[in-house]
Amino acid sequence: MSSKRTKLQEDTHFRVLRLLQENPEMSQRELAEAVGVSVGGIHYVLNALIDKGLVKLGNFTAAEDKRRYAYVLTAKGISEKAAITRRFLLRKMEEFEALRAEIEALSAEIDDDAAPSGTSHRVCVIGRLGQGMS
Structure with missing residues (x-):
């Protein structure tokens, strides 16, 4: 299992690759x-992506300041972005399912504590969650 730091680093790499x-x-x-993140943090991430061969520097030809660069994904970078995207999506789906289960448990707890008349708030809460899912 990956550490939390590794997951955060991969999420940052995913977001940077996607933006670039x-x-x-x-x-x-x-x-x-x-x-x-900070500009220094992005500088570090870009250097790491360049060192791994996922991004290469190109000249930003339209700029008056010829010192500006374009950060272009390499073929390896595009392939790695697809793999990172898959892992990112799986991780977010697992987080979503865990959150949904926690919401259902908390809603049931509220129903048990607050609804002696037989009304159920849980259906309403879960129903609202499901509306944004389609």
């Missing part, structure tokens, strides 16, 4: 803001 695939010309500052 959509817009390779994002600046480090824009990436940092979109991912929710």
Whole structure:
């Protein structure tokens, strides 16, 4: 089983790869803001992705400042992004199912404590959750 730190790192890599695939010309500052980490953190992540061969630097030709770079996913980067996406989705689905079970348990607990008249709040809460699922 992966550690929490490894999962967070992989989630960050997933988000960065996804953003760069959509817009390779994002600046480090824009990436940092979109991912929710510091600019220094994004710099570290980008260097790690470059070292792994998942991202390569290209010139950002439209910029007046020729020092700007585009961060382009390599073929290996696109393949790894697909694998990370699968793992990310599975992890989020597991988290969702655990949260759903906790909500059902808490709703049942509320029903047991607060509804001697026979009314059920649990159906209402779970029903609202299911509405956003389609």
